[in-house]
Amino acid sequence: xxxxxxxxxxxxxxxxxxxxxxxxxxxxxxxxxxxxxxxxxxxxxxxxxxxxxxxxxxxxxxxxxxxxxxxxxxxxxxxxxxxxxxxxxxxxxxxxxxxxxxxxxxxxxxxxxxxxxxxxxxxxxxxxxxxxxxxxxxxxxxxxxxxxxxxxxxxxxxxxxxxxxxxxxxxxxxxxxxxxxxxxxxxxxxxxxxxxxxxxxxxxxxxxxxxxxxxxxxxxxxxxxxxxxxxxxxxxxxxxxxxxxxxxxxxxxxxxxxxxxxxxxxxxxxxxxxxxxxxxxxxxxxxxxxxxxxxxxxxxxxxxxxxxxxxxxxxxxxxxxxxxxxxxxxxxxxxxxxxxxxxxxxxxxxxxxxxxxxxxxxxxxxxxxxxxxxxxxxxxxxxxxxxxxxxxxxxxxxxxxxxxxxxxxxxxxxxxxxxxxxxxxxxxxxxxxxxxxxxxxxxxxxxxxxxxxxxxxxxxxxxxxxxxxxxxxxxxxxxxxxxxxxxxxxxxxxxxxxxxxxxxxxxxxxxxxxxxxxxxxxxxxxxxxxxxxxxxxxxxxxxxxxxxxxxxxxxxxxxxxxxxxxxxxxxxxxxxxxxxxxxxxxxxxxxxxxxxxxxxxxxxxxxxxxxxxxxxxxxxxxxxxxxxxxxxxxxxxxxxxxxxxxxxxxxxxxxxxxxxxxxxxxxxxxxxxxxxxxxxxxxxxxxxxxxxxxxxxxxxxxxxxxxxxxxxxxxxxxxxxxxxxxxxxxxxxxxxxxxxxxxxxx
Amino acid sequence: xxxxxxxxxxxxxxxxxxxxxxxxxxxxxxxxxxxxxxxxxxxxxxxxxxxxxxxxxxxxxxxxxxxxxxxxxxxxxxxxxxxxxxxxxxxxxxxxxxxxxxxxxxxxxxxxxxxxxxxxxxxxxxxxxxxxxxxxxxxxxxxxxxxxxxxxxxxxxxxxxxxxxxxxxxxxxxxxxxxxxxxxxxxxxxxxxxxxxxxxxxxxxxxxxxxxxxxxxxxxxxxxxxxxxxxxx
Numbered sequence: 001x002x003x004x005x006x007x008x009x010x011x012x013x014x015x016x017x018x019x020x021x022x023x024x025x026x027x028x029x030x031x032x033x034x035x036x037x038x039x040x041x042x043x044x045x046x047x048x049x050x051x052x053x054x055x056x057x058x059x060x061x062x063x064x065x066x067x068x069x070x071x072x073x074x075x076x077x078x079x080x081x082x083x084x085x086x087x088x089x090x091x092x093x094x095x096x097x098x099x100x101x102x103x104x105x106x107x108x109x110x111x112x113x114x115x116x117x118x119x120x121x122x123x124x125x126x127x128x129x130x131x132x133x134x135x136x137x138x139x140x141x142x143x144x145x146x147x148x149x150x151x152x153x154x155x156x157x158x159x160x161x162x163x164x165x166x167x168x169x170x171x172x173x174x175x176x177x178x179x180x181x182x183x184x185x186x187x188x189x190x191x192x193x194x195x196x197x198x199x200x201x202x203x204x205x206x207x208x209x210x211x212x213x214x215x216x217x218x219x220x221x222x223x224x225x226x227x228x229x230x231x232x233x234x235x236x237x238x239x240x241x242x243x244x245x246x247x248x249x250x251x252x253x254x255x256x257x258x259x260x261x262x263x264x265x266x267x268x269x270x271x272x273x274x275x276x277x278x279x280x281x282x283x284x285x286x287x288x289x290x291x292x293x294x295x296x297x298x299x300x301x302x303x304x305x306x307x308x309x310x311x312x313x314x315x316x317x318x319x320x321x322x323x324x325x326x327x328x329x330x331x332x333x334x335x336x337x338x339x340x341x342x343x344x345x346x347x348x349x350x351x352x353x354x355x356x357x358x359x360x361x362x363x364x365x366x367x368x369x370x371x372x373x374x375x376x377x378x379x380x381x382x383x384x385x386x387x388x389x390x391x392x393x394x395x396x397x398x399x400x401x402x403x404x405x406x407x408x409x410x411x412x413x414x415x416x417x418x419x420x421x422x423x424x425x426x427x428x429x430x431x432x433x434x435x436x437x438x439x440x441x442x443x444x445x446x447x448x449x450x451x452x453x454x455x456x457x458x459x460x461x462x463x464x465x466x467x468x469x470x471x472x473x474x475x476x477x478x479x480x481x482x483x484x485x486x487x488x489x490x491x492x493x494x495x496x497x498x499x500x501x502x503x504x505x506x507x508x509x510x511x512x513x514x515x516x517x518x519x520x521x522x523x524x525x526x527x528x529x530x531x532x533x534x535x536x537x538x539x540x541x542x543x544x545x546x547x548x549x550x551x552x553x554x555x556x557x558x559x560x561x562x563x564x565x566x567x568x569x570x571x572x573x574x575x576x577x578x579x580x581x582x583x584x585x586x587x588x589x590x591x592x593x594x595x596x597x598x599x600x601x602x603x604x605x606x607x608x609x610x611x612x613x614x615x616x617x618x619x620x621x622x623x624x625x626x627x628x629x630x631x632x633x634x635x636x637x638x639x640x641x642x643x644x645x646x647x648x649x650x651x652x653x654x655x656x657x658x659x660x661x662x663x664x665x666x667x668x669x670x671x672x673x674x675x676x677x678x679x680x681x682x683x684x685x686x687x688x689x690x691x692x693x694x695x696x697x698x699x700x701x702x703x704x705x706x707x708x709x710x711x712x713x714x715x716x717x718x719x720x721x722x723x724x725x726x727x728x729x730x731x732x733x734x735x736x737x738x739x740x741x742x743x744x745x746x
Numbered sequence: 747x748x749x750x751x752x753x754x755x756x757x758x759x760x761x762x763x764x765x766x767x768x769x770x771x772x773x774x775x776x777x778x779x780x781x782x783x784x785x786x787x788x789x790x791x792x793x794x795x796x797x798x799x800x801x802x803x804x805x806x807x808x809x810x811x812x813x814x815x816x817x818x819x820x821x822x823x824x825x826x827x828x829x830x831x832x833x834x835x836x837x838x839x840x841x842x843x844x845x846x847x848x849x850x851x852x853x854x855x856x857x858x859x860x861x862x863x864x865x866x867x868x869x870x871x872x873x874x875x876x877x878x879x880x881x882x883x884x885x886x887x888x889x890x891x892x893x894x895x896x897x898x899x900x901x902x903x904x905x906x907x908x909x910x911x912x913x914x915x916x917x918x919x920x921x922x923x924x925x926x927x928x929x930x931x932x933x934x935x936x937x938x939x940x941x942x943x944x945x946x947x948x949x950x951x952x953x954x955x956x957x958x959x960x961x962x963x964x965x966x967x968x969x970x971x972x973x974x975x976x977x978x979x
Contacts, residue, residue: 165756165801167757167758251800252800254755342755430855430859431857432858434858435858435885435887436887437761438762438765438766438952438955438958439958440958441957443959452957568957
């Protein structure tokens with residue numbers, strides 16, 4: 001396939017090549033001809049190309065996404081806007097969304113990740129909310145891959161560089177390593193903002209004759225075709241696409257953020273939207289579509305960073321830190337005054353029109369005239385064929401009797417703790433400012449971050465989750481578990497789920513096996529959401545995460561937002577007081593499929609993911625929440641990757657004070673490796689004062705949750721009798737330093 | 747007493763200082779815009795943390811040229827109290843109100859965590875409620891916090907007792923592991939010769955409420971309040 005340079009397509013290129021280079025197929029080109037009744041010019045071809053790209057049009061996923069539950073009492077705005085909006089009570093709302101920036105981050109990790117953060121922040125403040133938190137979900141290739149240390153340093157540096165500078169705290173996230181991402185890392189960024197319920201803005205172009213104003217950075221030639229690039233597979237040529245990655249300027253975005261929030265306090269604004277993927281083209285088109293109007297743009301008036309830019313380049317530029325405003329006629333000067341106070345451009349570039357066309361002029365000539373609907377609601381939709389992969393049975397088969405049990409539990413645990421997937425991620429989150437805005441009650445490194453909300457007695461809990469190995473083995477179960485685990489993380493800090501945002505990262509949707517994974521995962525997410533009553537209010541889909549025909553593991557990531565009725569009743573995962581009893585809520589099963597243990601020790605990603613029963617899941621979460629509400633718990637921690645043994649290590653060593661020992665006795669009759677490292681779901685390990693034990697047992701019995709006292713907190717040793725006996729300081733050192741040591745080795 | 751918090755383009759912790767002063771300490775406090783000329787009656791001016799002008803040139807190098815800085819310098823020269831936190835500390839060094847400079851962290855990475863600090867001097871308006879050698883737990887969050895001054899300057903500062911805060915271990919020892927950014931002599935905060943200008947890299951405004959992890963920062967703000975009340979009476 002011919003490839004586009006970042007500038008104008010060569011007019012000399014033969015037509016079929018030009019169409020293909022724009023990522024359009026013959027059928028789609030025919031649809032353009034039918035729509036326009038003529039051949040498109042180059043600018044128009046470029047506009048169709050980005051608006052019909054998978055990234056902007058959701059052409060392969062739209063039909064399936066309808067299955068996700070998006071309604072609920074607290075939902076004020078579901079999917080379809082820049083971000084979802086949910087009611088928090090007390091006249092306040094939360095605005096949140098997660099979005100992927102995978103391809104750019106692989107090509108240029110620092111700028112790719114930085115602009116991912118910049119983009120998601122604009123999605124939040126364009127709704128009228130001040131962003132108060134960032135989280136991220138990162139997946140890198142094997143830590144032994146020579147490119148991984150470069151990529152993680154770049155991505156973490158970019159996230160910190162942008163978030164720290166703009167003054168929004170990064171309060172949590174997840175980091176995983178797996179060969180599956182060697183040639184296609186994932187960077188999913190989440191942000192949440194708080195606004196007054198009455199102060200919400202939407203991306204709508206309304207009021208015929210109202211001016212369109214361009215604010216923020218000047219337009220340059222960066223990021224042209226970013227959306228199209230993000231909608232194609234990678235090859236070895238990916239490096240050449242570096243110019244399609246935008247360059248971030250967090251300082252300008254900070255000014256833009258403050259200026260926009262200031263303008264929103266006046267009543268000058270009709271609508272506002274950021275220029276993200278597909279830049280001016282998509283923001284103008286989407287605003288017009290939502291308002292049921294057309295727009296007329298004068299491209300000569302756009303503030304430009306470089307000379308000689310063509311209309312094609314202006315329409316497709318993805319220069320960062322720009323917003324499009326629809327302003328009440330006659331209020332332009334007021335808006336300009338506010339932006340000039342912050343040293344930013346604010347220029348009238350067009351107006352809202354009666355007809356429903358996107359019209360662009362340049363130097364007096366019309367350079368584009370396209371019906372809005374053809375770019376949005378009437379864009380192509382595909383019901384792509386789905387087919388279960390032929391090797392799915394094979395990867396799901398696992399005969400535990402052929403898996404050798406390790407002899408020494410202590411040695412096994414130590415080796416597992418060195419896995420970068422289980423070791424402390426402090427090296428990562430220490431590079432993020434998690435304190436600015438003075439709301440962070442529980443910092444990164446816990447099951448979920450806890451924030452206070454100024455002006456409310458309530459607290460917010462935030463978590464991101466997803467286990468892609470489970471999804472690879474069974475995308476349906478993987479989808480269910482992603483939702484269940486996110487909600488369980490919230491329960492462990494004392495929060496009930498409010499809503500979620502998802503990033504669905506998959507391979508090439510033109511391959512039936514990938515579509516099958518996608519379809520299955522959506523069903524799983526849906527069933528998880530329905531059972532736990534969590535609506536999906538925003539998110540995005542990222543397809544084409546594959547290189548040279550090899551797809552990543554199907555990776556739906558979930559960012560869930562929860563509410564704590566009383567902030568001071570929040571819970572943390574670490575043990576606090578010697579003599580407290582350690583209690584396991586939930587049942588352990590003899591299962592190892594998809595576990596980190598199986599991967600690290602036996603090199604296997606095989607079997608079926610852990611069993612999950614959503615009734616049992618609901619019960620264990622309810623039990624934990626009630627116990628926290630009653631104030632009888634000292635700690636609560638979700639058991640996930642690495643199983644019970646690793647969860648207990650985290651309880652002992654992850655607190656802000658000195659590590660504490662524990663003495664555990666396990667009596668269950670099952671394989672030692674499954675007992676210690678199996679990843680059975682719906683389990684929470686808690687610690688309580690002895691005098692509260694009876695109450696906890698009664699509570700668990702009422703909810704139908706298995707409850708077992710497994711040990712006692714205290715001492716200087718980490719003991720799981722009779723398999724493990726180690727000095728807790730040794731365990732802590734391994735866990736705390738493993739990731740940094742591995743990164744420094746390369 | 748009246749506090750002024752100066753807002754530069756790119757200030758981030760301005761709201762947090764304001765919130766702490768107003769809602770935790772019940773003080774009278776106002777934001778001051780960097781493009782304005784300083785006017786009015788102030789007891790203490792705070793230059794907050796953040797990334798003024800994006801730190802694109804050198805932290806603090808652009809902000810020191812903001813119109814309001816002429817007034818801040820004049821205010822300091824007349825003995826007014828000026829507190830610079832993180833980026834504010836960097837601006838005060840660039841403006842020549844404090845000795846030394848702040849360079850990139852030795853790790854070359856941004857670092858955000860709680861550190862232990864030893865309060866070295868308590869005869870300043872910013873630390874008068876503390877005891878000499880007292881340990882404080884405050885968070886740091888910066889990429890350019892490596893304090894440096896040349897030998898003769900350091901000697902002068904020691905003689906004048908201008909080194910106010912040093913990074914130490916939780917046991918109070920100035921061991922290398924306790925130095926989070928490579929600062930010379932573990933220096934975390936310094937004052938000028940007259941002791942009315944104080945700059946520090948740690949963030950006292952992020953340690954004023956128990957629910958957010960520490961209240962040790964109150965010592966610094968309360969010292970200023972106590973000093974001003976004494977003068978006013």
